[in-house]
Amino acid sequence: MMTIKTYTGSCTCVKNRFEVNLDLEQGTIKCNCEACTKTRFWCALVQPEHYRLLTDEDNLSVYHSEGGNQHFFCKYCGAKPFNLGRFIAVNLVALDDLAPEELAKAPIRYVDGRHGRFDQAPEFTAHL
Secondary structure, three states, rough: OOOOOEEEEEEOOOOOOEEEEEEEEHEEEEOHHHHHHEEEEEEEEEEHHHHHEEOOOEEEEEEEEEOOOEEEOOOOOOOOEEEEEOEEEEEHHOOOOOOHHHHOOOEEEEEHHOOEEOOOOOOOOOOO
């Protein structure tokens, strides 16, 4: 049974705010690629129609990774609320109204992005 909830999120300085509809029971992702590891990015994937940026896009900077994803950052505080690729990857720690208990129960899928193997987990995941 799907449990889709609407969450609001923001960067640290709140100049970037968004809303997202997601079902955490469908799982979350932790990737070991450099971009995700260095920013501690823990995400859930959503279709674009389930994500709404509520503030001006001009408040964001973008980093284009080798894999073709766009990593968005706040121009002011540097927080990373989401990525764009085939899906939108929402940074779960940017969700303002996500209870820690809810996040702790969400299933995690580990992916080996560092080696381009998104269909399998890396050998070591404890640091993610």
